[in-house]
Amino acid sequence: MLIPRMIEEKMLVLLRQGKISKWFSGIGQEAVSVGVTLTLEADEYILPMHRNLGVFTSRNIPLYRLFSQWQGKAGGFTKGRDRSFHFGTNEFRIVGMISHLGPQMGVADGIALAHRIRKENKVTAVFTGEGGTSEGDFHEAMNVASVWDLPVLFCIENNGYGLSTPTEEQYRCRHLADRGAGYGMEAYRIDGNNILEVYTKVSELAESMRTAPRPVLLEFSTFRMRGHEEASGTKYVPDELMAFWALRDPIENYRNFLLAEEVLSEEKDTRMREQITENIRDNLQTAFDEAPVTFNEEKELFDVYGSFDYKETPPGDTRHSIRFVDAVSRGLGQAMERFDDLVLMGQDIAGYGGVFKITDGFVSRFGKERVRNTPICESAVISAAMGLSVSGMKAVVEMQFADFISSGFNPVVNYLAKVHYRWGQRADVVIRMPCGAGVGAGPFHSQTNEAWFTKTPGLKVVYPAYPYDAKGLLATAIEDPNPVLFFEHKGLYRSVYQEVPEDYYTLPFGKASLLREGTDITIISYGMGVHWALEVLDAGEDISADVIDLRTLQPLDTETIFRSVKNTGKVIILQEDTLFGGIASDISAMIMENCFEYLDAPVQRIGSLETPVPFAKALEDGFLPKERFKSAVHRLLMY
Template sequence: MTFDKKSLDNTILLDLYKRMLKPRLIEEKMLILLRQGKVSKWFSGIGQEAISVGVTSVMLDEEYILPMHRNLGVFTTRQIPLHRLFSQWQGKANGFTKGRDRSFHFGTQEYKIVGMISHLGPQFGVADGIALASKLNNNNQVTAVFTGEGGTSEGDIHEALNVASVWQLPVLFCIENNGYGLSTPTSEQYNCKDLADRALGYGMESHIIDGNNILEVYTKLLEITDNMRKNPRPVLIEFKTFRMRGHEEASGTKYVPQELMDTWAKKDPIENYQEFLKNEGLLTEEEELQIKEAIVHEINEHLDIAYAEIDITPSETNELNDVYQEFVYQEVKPNNETKELRLIDAISEGLKQSMQRHEDLVIMGQDVAEYGGVFKITDGFVDQFGKERVRNTPICESAIIETAMGLSISGIKSVVELQFSDFITSGFNPVVNYLAKSHYRWNQNADVVLRMPCGAGVAAGPFHSQTNEAWFTKTPGLKVVYPAFPYDAKGLLATAINDPNPVLFFEHKALYRSIRQDVPTDYFTIPFGQAATLKTGSDITVIAYGAAVHWALATLEKHPNISAEVIDLRTLQPLDTETIFASVKKTGKAIILQEDSLFGGIASDISALIMEHCFQYLDAPVKRVASLDTPIPFINQLEDQYLSRDKFEGELLKLLDF
């Protein structure tokens, strides 16, 4: 291995050695502790230290790094106190996840590190968001993100690279090509000579670097990152390296030919660099021993601190309180001036007023800029707010949702328009695994609103008609809003954008232009978790949301003799159980109408809650009315048969006669 120190001074040359040596010695200690059962799992980066250390050493302290599970050198080079890392791996409270996640599945704003999730791919998209924030703030910062060659096969990686190139985002995409994805060799993972070649298809600059040569890593990246700060753009780096241990220790390395292990053992980044320093007269045997002794002493000292820390005492209150970031709702009362608006107009007006109120709020989505979105909700927004804040995106739901997460990490709110709520499936992973879990895991909120045009009744077929709210009411960490009226839509959207937690905001397409209401012209808010009682009555409680509210009201107009209490839920998470229970205790009967298919819908949970909390008040079983358990058909007569709309009247009358 040839080392070219170029113009680097001796202090830097020795610092790079010490920075590589520390994670190596920590890992050797962790492997001992793993065998002793004192840590639960270990993903080794032995043999790859030059990459983590080299990348981190060229980054500015205020620049974000998004590492993976073999990048211990990122954490140590950023000088995180070792006892906090040890506490993290032991599941102690002084770690970064309060025992809720392990390994490097965490982040820390203090050290500008954003840790991975096991799904790997979202890292690149989140890096896009952080880099976009840097570009919007004109702070000339680079974001560095890591993945392995195995992770590059994920669709999220492709999406994120494409977005970064289209938007010219200053992201240093680092691929650690270490030969194997667990046991699968590169020959079975991709069919190109070098992963760096893929950059050509994205119109992106790329480089191949010897990942075991610390001076090559450091000097080349120093030049590249300095230039990226002056000329913001994405750069793809493929580091050629090797994993000397198993994917994780339990998997071993029996699948690796011994001659390959022997070849790469000779390329050990630390042993070779150590020999180079000695040949240059920069390191003596005595100095080497002193450096190692000092690091070992630091490791043992900090292990003692972590061991002395008491084990976590489980607390349901603490667990539940950390699912969401605290949100102190601030009421903004509406003015007295109103105008008649359709649902679509109320959403557009509410979104526009929030853009005025939050001067860095970003809207992203397919065709949302000059075209105004497929439903024209953002029509004219580009003229008022500019293309930096109203951004057309490629067709890549995952990457854009991840980008929104990155913006939140950088302190910027965003609204993402899903063209249809059905399309959330293409971005499902970052919603339920990244946005929903980040605050619980490491205290990082996801200040993101996902607008979800949804619902049937418009003859749009199986891929444009779903009302899929139940997928998300099930997921702790998400809030779900589903207004039925223009007034509610405008006020709840304002609250959704103010709320620092991830909110899925459902907008029924069939109501967009069919429902009108007098709505205050000025900005106002409506609190989450407060249902609206639209009619009071004593015979029965009708519970609905979205288009089903209007179906219920239309049915009751045909039966003026029925004294029904009608509750419009408005928000599904949080759910206003207090209003539901009070009404059911008064009427003694409850019917829940939803547009979604029956099994697994939110009506089932509401029914169970009523049975558990109001059973002694009931005069009849709780009734659920829902659409067929089939996909949503296209042609009108089949769609009409599918929907719960026309089933409600019969079920209501039967329940009243019970």
């Protein structure tokens, strides 16, 4: 406990000197961090918050690396890309938080799930504050852990304030531990400033959880003696409350106890402090001597994604005419056979087979451990998929409908997308997205929302139009260690047939398909839009057109696009998504910037009406861009 306390005291000096930019103090809470960490085995994961310095020091992370991290230097854990404790390290089995606190609870669920599937008797500990328990992710993660009997220690540091908001404005139950009963979960209140109580109780629970896996909720009563971060101060805290907790300092009280028990002497205490001071000084100097990071554009862009050495698995000769939905199902099943560490998660995907029956029969083939029904909690499930990836496994999460991804948006765009860039951790997660209108499903089951994700660096976005592509691209998505949003248009599931290879095969990302070749016009689309474009061309019109099926939107095959535009001089981009802010806008801008001198007409963009997706057929037909596309093609040809 003394090591993190003395480091913090030094950091407060450096903060005033401008040598670090920000500090979140855990002074007064060291017994929780240290006590919990020392109860865990070295290979058990712990997911701390930004005031849990004692977790990092108790795992014996070299101090100079922590100091480099806080100074934004390359010797830290994020190459200067993130600050303070926003990092993880598999070497020390630590996964740090992001500022959107909630997802780490679900990540802990995923790590614990990996242990359960592999039949490893391990515990995972995750921290949050009393303020964080108000987030929906907290409740979702608790529920998932309870339903699945996951050995997670949910550690709440109840330190009285969420920034300046006191506990009486955060929750109405008497104690946060009382919430455990609502999840059918054991829960305990512990004096978080008494290291002996923390260590003894958590040791007992951790040992029991290793042999009888289950989640446990722990509420540690403690106090934050400094501001939420140093700039905020503590003026909102009554003086008498500060005085009350000052008498309960975990280090001073334990020191007095050890002196009284004659375990510690004043001489030994002095010697320890001198050694810690010297260690801090030497490691700080190492960090100070390290050169500041320098900007390298190529390296920055390269690290957004984890390396993926795509190896083509060619298709076999045996083929069958199957539907789009069958291609997805068979591709998913063959991936499950190929990767023993692949886990499927989603609502109703087990015995029921999913609402589109893509996983029908999978439980009998692969078992309930790997084909898992989930509660209705998209955020926790996506976070759990991230936890599986931390543990070296793969995950495919099915959104029952692509629209429902909004309930899990945060972990997708803030955790999965950024995690490799931040600290080199792969997010080996595929999220299947049944999407699209034209089936009379109304505003909440019909969106094609790919533009939410093509905007986000770190994500890959796949959107096939044909069964052959769907099967091969899904295989590649699962092989790829980066997060992939895999869009499957519901209107194509049972309406499109194609000869598809029986065996497992892969197709490359970033390679569009040139479906037809012509000289008059370039038509660019993906998903259902490809079929609309071909219907127009097949309606007896004498139009000589290049038809490009993008297949993947991120990465995007700009080479094929530019080559075609230079050949035809006219281009129209068709998307089912509403027009403004869609990917057609970016493709149009790219063409204007790179092919302007080859254009014989302005680039045309066609998308759906700027409204939510309506239910009634006449309204939905008017919303969709198919008819507007027909007239736009003729106008462009006549330009």
